[in-house]
Amino acid sequence: MITVAGFNTAIDHLFLLDALVPGAVQRASRAELYPGGKGLHVAQTIAALGERVQLVGLTDAAHRNLIARRMAERGVLFHGVEIDQPLRTCMAVREREGRFTELLSPGPEISTSTREQLLRTWWRCAEESELLVMSGSLPRGFGPDTYALMVRQATAAGLPSLVDASGEALQHAADSGAHLLKPNRDEASGLASGPVRTLRDAAGVARALHVRGIAQPVVTMGAEGAVAFDGHQAWHASIALAHSANTVGSGDCLLAGLAVALKRGEPMDVALRLGVACGAANALDEETGYVRRECVDALLGQVQVRRLEGWGDGGSNQGRG
Numbered sequence: 001m002i003t004v005a006g007f008n009t010a011i012d013h014l015f016l017l018d019a020l021v022p023g024a025v026q027r028a029s030r031a032e033l034y035p036g037g038k039g040l041h042v043a044q045t046i047a048a049l050g051e052r053v054q055l056v057g058l059t060d061a062a063h064r065n066l067i068a069r070r071m072a073e074r075g076v077l078f079h080g081v082e083i084d085q086p087l088r089t090c091m092a093v094r095e096r097e098g099r100f101t102e103l104l105s106p107g108p109e110i111s112t113s114t115r116e117q118l119l120r121t122w123w124r125c126a127e128e129s130e131l132l133v134m135s136g137s138l139p140r141g142f143g144p145d146t147y148a149l150m151v152r153q154a155t156a157a158g159l160p161s162l163v164d165a166s167g168e169a170l171q172h173a174a175d176s177g178a179h180l181l182k183p184n185r186d187e188a189s190g191l192a193s194g195p196v197r198t199l200r201d202a203a204g205v206a207r208a209l210h211v212r213g214i215a216q217p218v219v220t221m222g223a224e225g226a227v228a229f230d231g232h233q234a235w236h237a238s239i240a241l242a243h244s245a246n247t248v249g250s251g252d253c254l255l256a257g258l259a260v261a262l263k264r265g266e267p268m269d270v271a272l273r274l275g276v277a278c279g280a281a282n283a284l285d286e287e288t289g290y291v292r293r294e295c296v297d298a299l300l301g302q303v304q305v306r307r308l309e310g311w312g313d314g315g316s317n318q319g320r321g
Contacts (some may be wrong), residue, residue, distance in 0.1 A: 006039010170215025
């Protein structure tokens with residue numbers, strides 16, 4: 001079993017337009033509504049890959065049935081903690097040429113009792129799991145060190161944790177001893193206090209995170225794929241796509257692929273291949289943060305995985321980007 005802490009559940013609204021014109025009244029050619037949030041994306045992708053998974057997150061009365069039904073259809077066991085405020089809303093506008101604009105609400109500020117209930121529910125689920133994932137923003141009311149504290153509690157119980165966070169939560173998680181941390185290029189730049197432009201830069205951040213205690217750090221680089229360091233080698237995986245429909249959520253699906261492969265005991269190069277295939281599969285579909293297993297299987301053979309030179313044991317740190 002894999003348990004995902006995706007506390008800050010969202011309701012995603014997707015609008016399709018010919019072109020977004022600021023300041024104008026426009027009618028969408030189509031509109032879709034989905035349960036969302038990074039943790040939810042991770043969980044439903046893990047289930048699509050055939051692993052047992054449960055998700056802990058917020059819910060509200062208006063969307064209780066929608067979320068429960070969608071998660072049940074997707075094979076995810078959802079443990080919802082209900083609040084008396086609306087869930088946060090994420091709005092995405094996709095234009096005909098493929099450009100996306102996102103508007104993300106701050107979401108509710110939760111009470112002390114709700115925070116405690118979320119953490120109790122998470123730990124109850126964690127105790128029957130083999131791998132833990134903590135993904136996405138934290139609801140307002142949680143401290144930025146929450147994921148770091150959760151990782152340390154899990155580590156003390158012998159449970160590996162994978163973390164995808166940003167801002168202060170990422171800074172705390174970088175020193176938490178998590179098994180895997182997955183910053184994107186911009187987040188890695190913040191950790192490095194300088195721009196991450198090349199694969200060599202990404203490998204440098206990954207190796208620095210390993211020195212700080214992260215066993216298998218991964219830096220995602222958008223269309224350039226992802227770079228990982230497993231303690232011995234730096235790896236780069238990428239795939240060339242002729243087109244994409246929606247890249248939002250691809251990082252979440254990549255994390256799900258990593259989680260599944262690592263839970264199965266695969267080495268980092270194999271895990272990275274599955275992760276990149278999942279990210280690409282998401283990009284080919286209009287729905288945010290979901291993959292179809294047959295699409296992932298079809299893409300696996302197209303993922304190129306290679307060692308980056310100079311980043312192995314005793315390497316000179318002169319890897320090529």
